[in-house]
Amino acid sequence: MKHDVHIAQISDLHIAGSGEGRQLQDFDRMLEHLNVSGFDHLVISGDLSDRGRTEDWEIVRAKLESHGWYHWEKTTVVAGNHDLIRLEEEMRFYNALNPLQGLRARACRQRAESFCRFFRELVTGGDDADARFPFIKMMHFPAATIGIVACNSVHAWSPTDNPLGARGNIDPSELRAITSPEVQEALAGSFVIGLCHHALKVYGTDRLLDQAFDWTMELKNRHEFLQAMVEIGARVVLHGHFHRFQTYRAEGVEFVNGGSFRYASSRYSVLRIAGDGSFTQEFADVPS
Numbered sequence: 001m002k003h004d005v006h007i008a009q010i011s012d013l014h015i016a017g018s019g020e021g022r023q024l025q026d027f028d029r030m031l032e033h034l035n036v037s038g039f040d041h042l043v044i045s046g047d048l049s050d051r052g053r054t055e056d057w058e059i060v061r062a063k064l065e066s067h068g069w070y071h072w073e074k075t076t077v078v079a080g081n082h083d084l085i086r087l088e089e090e091m092r093f094y095n096a097l098n099p100l101q102g103l104r105a106r107a108c109r110q111r112a113e114s115f116c117r118f119f120r121e122l123v124t125g126g127d128d129a130d131a132r133f134p135f136i137k138m139m140h141f142p143a144a145t146i147g148i149v150a151c152n153s154v155h156a157w158s159p160t161d162n163p164l165g166a167r168g169n170i171d172p173s174e175l176r177a178i179t180s181p182e183v184q185e186a187l188a189g190s191f192v193i194g195l196c197h198h199a200l201k202v203y204g205t206d207r208l209l210d211q212a213f214d215w216t217m218e219l220k221n222r223h224e225f226l227q228a229m230v231e232i233g234a235r236v237v238l239h240g241h242f243h244r245f246q247t248y249r250a251e252g253v254e255f256v257n258g259g260s261f262r263y264a265s266s267r268y269s270v271l272r273i274a275g276d277g278s279f280t281q282e283f284a285d286v287p288s
């Protein structure tokens, strides 16, 4: 019998250089465990780096390579705000008399393109030309065809609209692209998984202080994003950003927040997809 497709998800690694030996050892342990357990695919839902350094991406790439995960059909990554925005630099160079928001937005887009080019093996299978967001991966496993639809949800830093760099927004052109008739046609008959870094739901508390900060973390155009996910028939959306392992449903779509590998480095999400289109999700731990 064809076994179900097993997809693991980790998120928010926040790698900060090679000095953090324990975290890197835990990463080795995680990838080894996923190999031994026979996972078909791994998704990393953003914030690979803590301070937007390419060196951190290199560490992630090297770890994936050394465990045999650095292949298009084995791993998918998207960028998080910490990958694309260097908050200290933004603040240092910000000049209130000369805000140049358009330039800042362009720089953020270019950084997203750098991310896709850097990880082009995982985005396009190695071709440089189309290594950008949004990207679609159609993967054929014996039990099912999986379509991963990945968007960039990182919103450029702005002193008024995005002061912490943590607020998300998906460019409307990306949403238009993924809902185009050609993409819909390509996705037909597959199990569709949406992927971005930011959360659809902001889980604050009733405390006023939390509520005051909620807007700084939210996905600005979450309603449009959800609408697009419904339109393409996404069954599951994977994301991170909130550093909490949680699931919730909206409009019949299951959302999985992959938590944070940095703060819980043995925990990960397991998605099992059967040939009849049914699926299960649970959080699991690497045995110690």
Ligand SMILES: [Fe+2]
Binding pocket: 012, 014, 047, 080, 082, 241, 242, 243
């Ligand atoms: Fe994060």
Ligand SMILES: [Fe+2]
Binding pocket: 047, 080, 081, 082, 197, 240, 241, 242
């Ligand atoms: Fe984040």
